[in-house]
Amino acid sequence: MTVNNTIAHQRLILSGDRERFKELLRKRLIECGWRDQVRMLCRDVVKERENSDVSFDMLVNRVTPRARALVPDTVKKELLQKIKTHLLTQKDQ
Protein backbone atom coordinates (compact mmCIF):
# COMPACT_ATOMS: atom_id res chain seq x y z
CA MET A 1 0.00 0.00 0.00
CA THR A 2 1.54 3.24 -1.07
CA VAL A 3 -0.27 5.27 1.58
CA ASN A 4 0.96 3.05 4.35
CA ASN A 5 4.45 3.25 2.99
CA THR A 6 4.19 7.01 2.72
CA ILE A 7 3.03 7.27 6.29
CA ALA A 8 5.93 5.17 7.52
CA HIS A 9 8.31 7.12 5.35
CA GLN A 10 6.96 10.45 6.57
CA ARG A 11 7.35 9.40 10.14
CA LEU A 12 10.90 8.23 9.53
CA ILE A 13 11.77 11.56 7.99
CA LEU A 14 10.19 13.49 10.85
CA SER A 15 12.06 11.53 13.44
CA GLY A 16 15.31 12.15 11.56
CA ASP A 17 16.06 8.45 11.36
CA ARG A 18 15.90 8.39 7.58
CA GLU A 19 19.00 10.56 7.44
CA ARG A 20 20.70 8.09 9.74
CA PHE A 21 19.88 5.18 7.44
CA LYS A 22 20.96 7.11 4.41
CA GLU A 23 24.29 7.83 5.98
CA LEU A 24 24.68 4.19 6.94
CA LEU A 25 23.90 3.00 3.42
CA ARG A 26 26.29 5.53 1.96
CA LYS A 27 29.02 4.34 4.24
CA ARG A 28 28.40 0.69 3.42
CA LEU A 29 28.38 1.32 -0.31
CA ILE A 30 31.69 3.13 -0.17
CA GLU A 31 33.17 0.39 1.98
CA CYS A 32 32.23 -2.38 -0.42
CA GLY A 33 33.57 -0.56 -3.46
CA TRP A 34 30.20 0.05 -4.99
CA ARG A 35 30.98 3.71 -5.48
CA ASP A 36 34.05 2.95 -7.59
CA GLN A 37 32.05 0.52 -9.73
CA VAL A 38 29.42 3.18 -10.27
CA ARG A 39 32.13 5.64 -11.20
CA MET A 40 33.38 3.22 -13.83
CA LEU A 41 29.83 2.91 -15.17
CA CYS A 42 29.59 6.66 -15.40
CA ARG A 43 32.90 6.85 -17.20
CA ASP A 44 31.72 4.26 -19.69
CA VAL A 45 28.59 6.29 -20.35
CA VAL A 46 30.68 9.40 -20.87
CA LYS A 47 32.99 7.54 -23.22
CA GLU A 48 30.06 6.22 -25.23
CA ARG A 49 28.80 9.73 -25.80
CA GLU A 50 32.24 11.05 -26.61
CA ASN A 51 31.32 14.20 -28.45
CA SER A 52 27.85 14.96 -27.15
CA ASP A 53 27.20 16.66 -23.87
CA VAL A 54 26.42 14.27 -21.03
CA SER A 55 23.39 15.53 -19.15
CA PHE A 56 22.72 14.62 -15.58
CA ASP A 57 19.31 13.12 -16.36
CA MET A 58 20.84 10.89 -18.97
CA LEU A 59 23.48 9.80 -16.49
CA VAL A 60 20.80 8.91 -13.93
CA ASN A 61 18.72 7.01 -16.46
CA ARG A 62 21.64 5.00 -17.77
CA VAL A 63 23.47 4.32 -14.55
CA THR A 64 20.83 3.91 -11.83
CA PRO A 65 19.41 0.53 -12.95
CA ARG A 66 22.84 -1.00 -13.27
CA ALA A 67 23.96 0.60 -10.05
CA ARG A 68 21.03 -0.90 -8.25
CA ALA A 69 21.99 -4.33 -9.43
CA LEU A 70 25.54 -3.82 -8.26
CA VAL A 71 24.59 -3.33 -4.62
CA PRO A 72 25.82 -6.35 -2.64
CA ASP A 73 23.10 -8.50 -1.12
CA THR A 74 24.60 -8.27 2.34
CA VAL A 75 24.36 -4.50 2.32
CA LYS A 76 20.82 -4.52 1.07
CA LYS A 77 19.76 -7.14 3.58
CA GLU A 78 21.41 -5.32 6.42
CA LEU A 79 19.64 -2.10 5.55
CA LEU A 80 16.26 -3.72 5.11
CA GLN A 81 16.63 -5.55 8.37
CA LYS A 82 17.61 -2.43 10.23
CA ILE A 83 14.78 -0.36 8.81
CA LYS A 84 12.24 -3.03 9.52
CA THR A 85 13.28 -3.56 13.11
CA HIS A 86 13.36 0.17 13.55
CA LEU A 87 9.84 0.50 12.29
CA LEU A 88 8.63 -2.34 14.46
CA THR A 89 10.33 -1.17 17.62
CA GLN A 90 8.80 2.28 17.12
CA LYS A 91 5.45 0.74 17.74
CA ASP A 92 6.31 -0.19 21.28
CA GLN A 93 7.10 3.26 22.48
Add this chain to the structure above:
Amino acid sequence: MSTIVSELSMNDLNNKFFEIMQSESNAEEAANFIYDSVFDDVTVGFLFEFHHGLKTGLSDLLEGEKEDDDVYKIVNTPECDVFGFSIMKKTPDSNCSCPNCERPVSATRFAPHLEKCMGMGRNSSRIASRRIASNSREPTSYAGLLSDDEDDADWAGGSLQSERRKRRIKNNNNRKPNKLHNGNNRNNNGNQSTDADGGATYETMTANEKKNLLLQICGVVSEHTKKLCTRSTRCPQHTEEQRRLLRNTVLEPSTPESASMTGADEAGSPPDSSPSSSCSSSSRKRDRHRPPPKMKNKRERVSPNDRD
Protein backbone atom coordinates in the same frame (compact mmCIF):
# COMPACT_ATOMS: atom_id res chain seq x y z
CA MET B 1 -7.68 3.59 3.86
CA SER B 2 -8.07 7.22 4.54
CA THR B 3 -5.80 9.66 2.80
CA ILE B 4 -3.46 11.87 4.64
CA VAL B 5 -4.46 15.47 4.45
CA SER B 6 -2.26 18.39 5.25
CA GLU B 7 -4.05 19.07 8.48
CA LEU B 8 -3.01 15.77 9.82
CA SER B 9 -1.26 16.36 13.08
CA MET B 10 1.75 14.59 14.43
CA ASN B 11 -0.51 12.75 16.75
CA ASP B 12 -2.71 11.43 13.94
CA LEU B 13 0.39 10.37 12.03
CA ASN B 14 1.66 8.47 15.02
CA ASN B 15 -1.68 6.76 15.46
CA LYS B 16 -1.83 5.77 11.81
CA PHE B 17 1.74 4.58 11.92
CA PHE B 18 1.18 2.31 14.89
CA GLU B 19 -1.97 1.05 13.29
CA ILE B 20 -0.07 0.10 10.15
CA MET B 21 2.81 -1.46 12.01
CA GLN B 22 0.51 -3.95 13.60
CA SER B 23 1.14 -6.25 10.70
CA GLU B 24 4.69 -7.29 9.96
CA SER B 25 4.12 -7.55 6.21
CA ASN B 26 3.24 -3.89 6.21
CA ALA B 27 6.47 -3.14 8.00
CA GLU B 28 8.44 -5.20 5.50
CA GLU B 29 6.80 -3.47 2.61
CA ALA B 30 7.47 -0.11 4.16
CA ALA B 31 11.08 -1.09 4.76
CA ASN B 32 11.48 -1.97 1.09
CA PHE B 33 9.90 1.29 0.07
CA ILE B 34 12.10 3.25 2.40
CA TYR B 35 15.19 1.38 1.29
CA ASP B 36 14.48 2.19 -2.35
CA SER B 37 13.96 5.80 -1.54
CA VAL B 38 17.13 6.00 0.51
CA PHE B 39 19.09 4.15 -2.14
CA ASP B 40 17.86 6.54 -4.83
CA ASP B 41 18.99 9.41 -2.69
CA VAL B 42 22.43 7.94 -2.22
CA THR B 43 22.82 7.10 -5.90
CA VAL B 44 21.75 10.53 -6.99
CA GLY B 45 24.24 11.93 -4.49
CA PHE B 46 27.07 10.01 -6.07
CA LEU B 47 25.94 10.85 -9.56
CA PHE B 48 25.81 14.53 -8.69
CA GLU B 49 29.33 14.24 -7.43
CA PHE B 50 30.54 12.58 -10.61
CA HIS B 51 28.66 14.94 -12.88
CA HIS B 52 30.06 17.91 -11.06
CA GLY B 53 33.55 16.53 -11.39
CA LEU B 54 32.98 15.88 -15.06
CA LYS B 55 31.69 19.32 -15.86
CA THR B 56 34.25 21.23 -13.88
CA GLY B 57 37.12 19.05 -15.07
CA LEU B 58 37.81 18.04 -11.52
CA SER B 59 37.74 14.31 -12.17
CA ASP B 60 40.24 14.68 -14.99
CA LEU B 61 42.54 16.46 -12.62
CA LEU B 62 42.08 13.90 -9.88
CA GLU B 63 42.55 10.89 -12.09
CA GLY B 64 45.19 12.32 -14.37
CA GLU B 65 46.00 11.42 -17.94
CA LYS B 66 46.07 7.81 -18.92
CA GLU B 67 49.59 6.88 -19.91
CA ASP B 68 50.30 5.31 -23.23
CA ASP B 69 51.94 1.97 -22.67
CA ASP B 70 53.18 1.67 -26.23
CA VAL B 71 55.81 4.29 -25.68
CA TYR B 72 57.41 2.35 -22.88
CA LYS B 73 57.28 -1.05 -24.48
CA ILE B 74 60.63 -2.79 -24.55
CA VAL B 75 61.77 -3.41 -28.08
CA ASN B 76 63.47 -6.73 -28.69
CA THR B 77 64.96 -6.57 -32.15
CA PRO B 78 68.59 -7.21 -33.06
CA GLU B 79 69.84 -3.83 -34.20
CA CYS B 80 67.87 -1.66 -31.78
CA ASP B 81 68.28 -0.96 -28.14
CA VAL B 82 65.42 -1.50 -25.70
CA PHE B 83 63.90 1.86 -26.58
CA GLY B 84 63.78 1.02 -30.26
CA PHE B 85 66.53 3.39 -31.24
CA SER B 86 69.05 2.18 -33.73
CA ILE B 87 72.41 1.25 -32.34
CA MET B 88 74.04 1.37 -35.73
CA LYS B 89 76.89 3.78 -36.24
CA LYS B 90 75.95 7.31 -36.97
CA THR B 91 75.61 8.18 -40.58
CA PRO B 92 78.62 9.80 -42.19
CA ASP B 93 76.68 13.02 -42.75
CA SER B 94 77.26 13.79 -39.09
CA ASN B 95 80.73 14.75 -40.21
CA CYS B 96 81.18 18.41 -40.99
CA SER B 97 83.99 19.79 -42.98
CA CYS B 98 85.89 22.54 -41.29
CA PRO B 99 85.53 25.77 -43.22
CA ASN B 100 89.07 26.70 -42.37
CA CYS B 101 91.14 23.62 -43.04
CA GLU B 102 88.60 21.62 -45.10
CA ARG B 103 89.17 18.51 -43.04
CA PRO B 104 86.14 16.36 -42.17
CA VAL B 105 85.44 16.67 -38.48
CA SER B 106 82.97 14.68 -36.42
CA ALA B 107 80.05 16.82 -35.40
CA THR B 108 80.71 16.20 -31.76
CA ARG B 109 84.26 17.39 -32.12
CA PHE B 110 83.44 20.30 -34.40
CA ALA B 111 83.38 23.04 -31.80
CA PRO B 112 86.65 22.00 -30.17
CA HIS B 113 88.20 21.70 -33.59
CA LEU B 114 87.07 25.19 -34.57
CA GLU B 115 88.48 26.45 -31.34
CA LYS B 116 91.85 25.09 -32.27
CA CYS B 117 91.70 25.73 -35.97
CA MET B 118 90.21 29.20 -36.19
CA GLY B 119 91.01 30.53 -32.79
CA MET B 120 87.46 30.64 -31.58
CA GLY B 121 86.50 29.83 -28.04
CA ARG B 122 87.69 31.29 -24.80
CA ASN B 123 91.35 30.57 -24.50
CA SER B 124 92.28 30.33 -28.12
CA SER B 125 90.41 33.51 -28.93
CA ARG B 126 92.50 35.19 -26.34
CA ILE B 127 95.58 33.86 -28.05
CA ALA B 128 94.21 34.68 -31.46
CA SER B 129 93.31 38.21 -30.53
CA ARG B 130 96.75 38.60 -29.10
CA ARG B 131 98.18 37.42 -32.36
CA ILE B 132 96.09 39.93 -34.26
CA ALA B 133 96.92 42.68 -31.87
CA SER B 134 100.59 41.93 -32.07
CA ASN B 135 100.57 42.86 -35.72
CA SER B 136 99.24 46.33 -35.08
CA ARG B 137 100.00 47.38 -31.55
CA GLU B 138 101.28 46.13 -28.26
CA PRO B 139 100.01 42.69 -27.35
CA THR B 140 97.45 42.81 -24.61
CA SER B 141 98.67 39.88 -22.69
CA TYR B 142 98.92 39.60 -18.97
CA ALA B 143 102.63 39.26 -19.33
CA GLY B 144 102.98 42.56 -21.13
CA LEU B 145 100.85 44.43 -18.66
CA LEU B 146 102.58 43.01 -15.66
CA SER B 147 106.03 43.71 -16.91
CA ASP B 148 105.14 47.28 -17.69
CA ASP B 149 103.71 47.90 -14.28
CA GLU B 150 106.26 46.17 -12.19
CA ASP B 151 109.44 46.98 -13.88
CA ASP B 152 110.62 50.24 -12.47
CA ALA B 153 113.80 50.28 -14.49
CA ASP B 154 111.82 50.40 -17.67
CA TRP B 155 109.99 53.52 -16.67
CA ALA B 156 113.11 55.57 -17.24
CA GLY B 157 113.69 54.74 -20.86
CA GLY B 158 110.76 54.86 -23.20
CA SER B 159 112.97 53.92 -26.08
CA LEU B 160 114.07 50.83 -24.25
CA GLN B 161 110.48 49.82 -23.78
CA SER B 162 109.61 50.29 -27.39
CA GLU B 163 112.63 48.28 -28.28
CA ARG B 164 111.36 45.51 -26.11
CA ARG B 165 108.02 45.76 -27.70
CA LYS B 166 109.47 45.31 -31.10
CA ARG B 167 111.40 42.36 -29.89
CA ARG B 168 108.34 40.79 -28.42
CA ILE B 169 106.33 41.29 -31.53
CA LYS B 170 109.05 39.60 -33.43
CA ASN B 171 108.98 36.75 -30.96
CA ASN B 172 105.28 36.50 -31.21
CA ASN B 173 105.39 36.21 -34.93
CA ASN B 174 108.06 33.60 -34.69
CA ARG B 175 106.45 31.70 -31.96
CA LYS B 176 102.84 31.38 -32.93
CA PRO B 177 103.24 28.96 -35.79
CA ASN B 178 105.42 26.85 -33.57
CA LYS B 179 102.80 26.76 -30.94
CA LEU B 180 99.87 25.91 -33.10
CA HIS B 181 101.52 23.25 -35.13
CA ASN B 182 104.25 22.09 -32.88
CA GLY B 183 106.23 19.28 -34.26
CA ASN B 184 106.65 21.06 -37.55
CA ASN B 185 109.42 23.15 -36.20
CA ARG B 186 111.63 20.29 -35.24
CA ASN B 187 113.84 20.66 -38.22
CA ASN B 188 113.91 24.44 -38.16
CA ASN B 189 116.59 24.88 -35.57
CA GLY B 190 117.75 21.76 -33.86
CA ASN B 191 121.13 22.75 -32.55
CA GLN B 192 120.52 24.05 -29.06
CA SER B 193 120.52 22.30 -25.69
CA THR B 194 119.26 18.92 -26.73
CA ASP B 195 119.82 17.64 -23.22
CA ALA B 196 116.74 19.49 -21.99
CA ASP B 197 114.11 16.86 -21.31
CA GLY B 198 111.25 19.34 -21.10
CA GLY B 199 109.54 18.24 -24.28
CA ALA B 200 109.74 17.96 -27.98
CA THR B 201 109.46 21.61 -28.69
CA TYR B 202 111.75 22.81 -25.99
CA GLU B 203 114.59 20.79 -27.40
CA THR B 204 114.66 22.72 -30.59
CA MET B 205 114.62 26.20 -29.12
CA THR B 206 117.33 28.46 -28.07
CA ALA B 207 117.50 29.50 -24.49
CA ASN B 208 116.22 32.92 -25.33
CA GLU B 209 113.30 31.55 -27.27
CA LYS B 210 112.39 29.26 -24.44
CA LYS B 211 112.51 32.08 -22.00
CA ASN B 212 110.33 34.29 -24.10
CA LEU B 213 107.92 31.49 -24.77
CA LEU B 214 107.54 30.70 -21.11
CA LEU B 215 106.78 34.32 -20.38
CA GLN B 216 103.70 34.17 -22.51
CA ILE B 217 102.27 30.75 -22.00
CA CYS B 218 101.87 28.15 -19.33
CA GLY B 219 104.13 25.80 -21.25
CA VAL B 220 103.59 22.70 -19.17
CA VAL B 221 104.13 19.61 -21.29
CA SER B 222 101.13 17.35 -21.43
CA GLU B 223 101.73 13.74 -20.52
CA HIS B 224 99.51 12.40 -23.22
CA THR B 225 100.01 14.60 -26.22
CA LYS B 226 103.56 15.72 -25.42
CA LYS B 227 102.54 19.18 -26.46
CA LEU B 228 102.96 22.48 -24.71
CA CYS B 229 100.09 24.04 -22.91
CA THR B 230 99.48 27.23 -24.85
CA ARG B 231 97.28 28.91 -22.29
CA SER B 232 98.29 31.92 -20.30
CA THR B 233 100.74 31.67 -17.47
CA ARG B 234 97.84 31.45 -15.08
CA CYS B 235 96.07 28.65 -16.79
CA PRO B 236 93.91 26.73 -14.32
CA GLN B 237 94.63 23.35 -15.79
CA HIS B 238 98.15 23.18 -14.46
CA THR B 239 99.39 24.02 -11.03
CA GLU B 240 101.94 26.60 -10.12
CA GLU B 241 104.12 23.73 -9.00
CA GLN B 242 104.04 22.10 -12.43
CA ARG B 243 104.97 25.34 -14.12
CA ARG B 244 107.83 25.97 -11.76
CA LEU B 245 109.14 22.45 -12.21
CA LEU B 246 109.00 22.76 -15.95
CA ARG B 247 110.73 26.10 -15.99
CA ASN B 248 113.44 24.73 -13.80
CA THR B 249 114.08 21.72 -15.99
CA VAL B 250 113.87 23.65 -19.21
CA LEU B 251 115.81 26.73 -18.31
CA GLU B 252 118.41 25.23 -16.03
CA PRO B 253 120.59 23.21 -18.40
CA SER B 254 121.04 26.15 -20.68
CA THR B 255 122.26 28.51 -18.00
CA PRO B 256 125.61 27.06 -17.07
CA GLU B 257 126.68 25.97 -20.49
CA SER B 258 125.90 29.31 -22.11
CA ALA B 259 126.53 31.60 -19.22
CA SER B 260 128.36 34.05 -21.37
CA MET B 261 125.58 34.06 -23.91
CA THR B 262 122.91 34.76 -21.34
CA GLY B 263 125.10 37.44 -19.92
CA ALA B 264 125.26 39.03 -23.31
CA ASP B 265 121.54 38.73 -23.61
CA GLU B 266 121.00 40.36 -20.33
CA ALA B 267 123.31 43.21 -21.12
CA GLY B 268 121.38 43.91 -24.26
CA SER B 269 117.98 43.61 -22.72
CA PRO B 270 116.51 45.07 -19.58
CA PRO B 271 117.46 43.14 -16.45
CA ASP B 272 114.28 41.21 -16.10
CA SER B 273 112.33 40.76 -19.22
CA SER B 274 110.47 37.92 -17.59
CA PRO B 275 108.76 39.32 -14.57
CA SER B 276 105.51 37.56 -15.13
CA SER B 277 107.01 34.19 -15.55
CA SER B 278 105.32 32.76 -12.57
CA CYS B 279 108.15 30.63 -11.37
CA SER B 280 110.83 33.22 -11.15
CA SER B 281 108.72 36.28 -10.62
CA SER B 282 107.83 35.31 -7.10
CA SER B 283 111.41 34.91 -6.11
CA ARG B 284 112.43 38.02 -7.95
CA LYS B 285 109.65 40.01 -6.42
CA ARG B 286 111.17 39.25 -3.11
CA ASP B 287 114.48 40.47 -4.38
CA ARG B 288 113.12 43.70 -5.63
CA HIS B 289 112.43 44.97 -2.13
CA ARG B 290 116.07 45.62 -1.56
CA PRO B 291 117.23 47.35 -4.69
CA PRO B 292 120.38 45.54 -5.78
CA PRO B 293 122.86 46.63 -8.39
CA LYS B 294 122.30 45.20 -11.80
CA MET B 295 125.10 42.73 -11.61
CA LYS B 296 123.87 41.31 -8.37
CA ASN B 297 120.43 41.05 -9.76
CA LYS B 298 121.80 39.09 -12.61
CA ARG B 299 123.45 36.65 -10.30
CA GLU B 300 120.34 36.16 -8.31
CA ARG B 301 118.52 35.52 -11.45
CA VAL B 302 120.48 32.36 -11.82
CA SER B 303 120.30 31.47 -8.20
CA PRO B 304 116.58 30.61 -7.94
CA ASN B 305 117.09 28.06 -10.64
CA ASP B 306 120.06 26.58 -8.86
CA ARG B 307 118.39 26.71 -5.55
CA ASP B 308 115.45 24.57 -6.59
